[in-house]
Amino acid sequence: MNTDEFRRLGHQMVDRIADYWEGVEERPVRSQVKPGSIIAALPDQAPENPEGFAEILADYDRILDPGLTNWPHPRFFAYFPANISPPSVLGEILSAGLGQQAMLWETSPAANELEAVTMTWLRKAIGLPDGFEGTIQDSASTATLCALIAMRERALDWSGNPDGLSGKPKPIVYSSAQAHSSIDKAARIAGFGDAGLRHVPVDATFRMIPEALDEMIAEDRAAGHLPAGIVASFGATGVGAIDPIDAVADIAGRHDLFLHVDAAWAGSALVCPEFRPLAAGVEKAHSLVLNPHKWLVTNFDCSALFVRDPQVLRKALSILPAYLVSEGSETGPEYRDWTIPLGRRFRALKLWFALRNYGMEAIRTMIRDHVAWTGELEALIEAEPDFALAAPRVLSLVVFRYTPEGLDPAGLDNEALDTLNDRLIADINSGGFTYLTRTLVDNRVAVRFSIGNLTTEHRHVIEAWEHVRTVAKSLHG
């Protein structure tokens, strides 16, 4: 493809994206295709000879387009949002076209220094104190893995990397039973194992119980294990649980443990000063992850890891073979030492475009709207005799159960209610009008309704709630 052709097709591609955004509301939210249908429709090996773009795009339209689940849809209320915004997509396109590989300062001073600048902007925007420094990772899962490796090495006095873990006291990490599965995965990869991850019990509002944490740490020490760190959740996935970070941080301080805060989703809300009390004590953490690709107008992937003492992370992850010694490797920031992969994309560009083009005040307004609409939805659910809140609402996540009259939610009808709620979710999602996620609350099936798309307006929330009620009624017909 020569540059003239690229230019012509590139313009078409931007039109295609803009058309998609303009028409997305008319699409089903969740793809309606059957599993395996796309694989079956495509050849099983790459073509030997070049194919024209007209032909490729015709196949895209026919085979792949129906297989899109439409994340930017204004009635996408599943999982947590994975936002896109026009300026961030422009940054993504430019970044891809520039082909920057930011593994060293020298291989892209622009990417590395803009990363430092945007991370400082973001740190100040969420109210983290001076001293914290940030880097952009692909995902919260990677950021948490880095934090766990750092906490392990710190606890082992930096001997795990050179010696391996065998023959050493067993390092232990603590998180609540509500914490995201990325913590379990990181514990496995970082050598804690399932047996080295303690799930601390939660209270009636799904927050980690600090006294239980304290006791577990003392028991582990008494058993000759090596408590290494704690992961506190600021907005866990199931019901949005927010651990009492202040109390947890004090325990971490008393036991000299590393504290990582998983704020992948809710961390974005800290751009609004009124939500910061929910994260009181966060300045005492050693690290915190938040995903601008969730709720901060930046398309996937863009995850910000902040650390109070970058030296701890660097000491745990730094490797400098001869071929990486370069200008800037002494002065930094050399972010390859803050993460797992060597190769790094120019992600700061899309974040910079988005933060500049929206400005923080518009972003705060978006988040405040989402939270206010969720509060309104919560009130509607509470007022509806056939529905019940399954957990306290957190910011823009509300979790409920369908509890029609005649079935006793507290009693013997729980299994029948689980079946009914499963059918409700399945019918809603296969219908395509809106998209919600199933979860378990106290082992009972519940429905998550998570508001966070830039495209969502107040009316979409109301329409989706009305739809939930209609589908619920139809279950009895």
Ligand SMILES: Cc1ncc(COP(=O)(O)O)c(C=O)c1O
């Ligand atoms: C609380 C929480 N932590 C971590 C993650 C993992 O995020 P990522 O996909 O960036 O690894 C999620 C994903 O939704 C999450 O909700």
